Amino acid sequence: MFKDLFRSKPKYVTVRPQKQTDHLEHSEKKEIPGGLWIKCDKCSNILYKKDLEKSLYVCPKCGFHFVISAKERITLLVDEGCFSEFDSEMKTIDPLSFPDYLEKLQKYQEETGMKDAIITGLGKIKGQEVVLAAIDYNFMRGSMNTVVGEKIVRAFELAREKHLPVTIVSGGGGGARMQEGVFSLMQMARTCQAAELHSKKNLLFIAVLTQATMGGVYASFASMADIILAEPGALIGFAGPRIIQQTMKQNLPEGFQTAEYVYKHGHIDRIVPRPFLKDTLANLIAWHRR
Structure with missing residues (x-):
């Protein structure tokens, strides 16, 4: 029974799979460039960026409004070739010498191509002349500092001088910028006064x-x-819902502080989807001038 135990076993030839790298190296590899696809934050659908641009960065599946830059905002609202920016070189002097503040500013300036979080200028919306300001959420979350406050005040002053309406597109989720302390807080009073004089x-x-x-x-x-006016789904309020919930120690209503919730409770006049915003602004300005 053991006679076959020590018998030499047959040897098998190992056949290695043929490499196809040579073929691949000589063939054309079609790779998808990065940044062509964007995931919707609301419905999680994967969207082709070119299609998203055509829809003004509004998700065609669920209507979610993506955050866009101040420059993109002005391009969408103002008639082509009819915008003249002013105070474009204004920038903060870091009044408190806050640690790492200048480095952060430089980082955001390089990323956005802006000196600070706002663009102001004269423009036309469907032929209606207007002083326009747009705050950029991508620049330190659109927080208000001395530059943002000063440019808003100057925008109102120019509008009073020329007897023009003012339109401000705000996306300031960062509130008053802490790196400039009380100088940022002062801008709340200054901009309120400017709006009142207007x-x-x-x-x-x-x-x-x-x-x-x-x-x-x-x-x-x-x-x-x-x-x-407000875009659909925009978060609007003073403190964020998480802070309010922690302070009150109770659950908040569904959709709390969204544009829809705020509209329902009478704090804004209308919710306007982005594709209709330009026409809405033009009609309101024309109506006011009658």
């Missing part, structure tokens, strides 16, 4: 609240407009 001249002020308009931005000029 109103006393019977001139129109329209605020467009976008994702997100919170803190000192909402608690000052953004809530003082004659007409307050």
Whole structure:
């Protein structure tokens, strides 16, 4: 029974799979460039960026409004070739010498191509001349500092001088910028005063609240407009819902602080989807000038 135990076993030839690298190296590899696809934050659908651009960065599946830059905002609203920016070189002097603040500013300046979180200028919306300001959420979350406050005040001053309406598109989720301390907080009072002086001249002020308009931005000029519009789903309020819930120690209503919730409770005048915003602004300005 053991006679076959020590018998030499047959040897097998190991056949290695043929490498195809040579073929692949000589064939054309079609790779998908990065950045062509974007995932929707709301419905999680994968969207082709070119299609998203055509829809003005509104998800065609669920209607979610993506955050866009101040430059993109102005391009969408203003007639082509009809925008003249002013105070474009204004920048902060870091009044408190706050640690690492200048380095952070430089980082955001390089990423956005802006000196600070706001662009102001003269433009036309479907032929209607207007002083326009757009706050960029991508620049330190659109927080308000001395530059943002000063440029808003100057925008109102120019509008009073030329008897023009003011439209401010706000996306200041960062509130007052802590790196400039009380100098940032002062801008709440300054911008409120500027809006009030504008109103006393019977001139129109329209605020467009976008994702997100919170803190000192909402608690000052953004809530003082004659007409307050908002994009669908925008977060609007002073403190964020998480902080409120922790402080009150109770659950908040569904959709709390969204544009829809705020509209339902009478704090804004209308919710306007992005594709209709330009027409809505033009009609409101034309109506006010009758």
